[in-house]
Amino acid sequence: MIKKPKMILIDVDGTLVDSVPDLAYCVDEMLQRLGRPRQGEAKVRDWVGNGVERLVRRALIGQLDGEPDEADFQRAYPIFLELYAVNTSQRSLLYPGVREGLDYLKREGYRLGCVTNKAAQFTLPPLKDLGVHDEFEIIVAGDSLPKKKPDPLPLLHAAQQLGVKPGDAMMVGDSQSDVKAARAAGFQIVCMSYGYNHGEDIRSYNPDAVIDALTEIAPLLENAA
DSSP: OOOOOSEEEEOSBTTTEEOHHHHHHHHHHHHHHTTOOOOOHHHHHHHOSSOHHHHHHHHHHTSSSSOOOHHHHHHHHHHHHHHHHTOSSSSOEEOTTHHHHHHHHHHTTOEEEEEOSSOHHHHHHHHHHTTOGGGOSEEEOTTSSSOOTTSSHHHHHHHHHHTOOGGGEEEEESSHHHHHHHHHHTOEEEEESSSOSTTOOGGGGOOSEEESSGGGHHHHHHTOO
């Protein structure tokens, strides 16, 4: 049974924003500069979700698990960062229902924050460009603190900053990293059925609820205890 929270923290990539089109563009351009074949958006969609460094490593070996040659990575990573710095929101879009869902949460008085594993330099521009940056009281990026999800620290930090107890907080995300962080922090966790979870069904990680669009959080909260 969902309990009505006082604060809701929301993940970015795969939850609010479909950033894969930009990430895939940068991966393919990076590979081309290295004289390697493009991998394409479908593959990149399965590789995202653990930060851009991990994405670059996966792109270099063409699969989810394993490690590339370190010298190859050291050549590739700066190229990717250069590309992504100017392509954070050229092709990315809000998922359907995100704007309406945020409007509902604000209208109902929920305190909102953003917690992502993506570095601030790649997080803030798309949130601003897509018109949702100012909806959040706090934004915790992947380089804001010494640890990131699945560690509970970013969630607990946001709760402390807003003066909300973990038992009165909810995380909305799309991946096992979000579920693990929320459970460790003592938050409720609601997951999107879409998003970036390496092709796995997020239901297998037993979040408190799974919804298909952020607008579906309305009936969930209205029926909460």
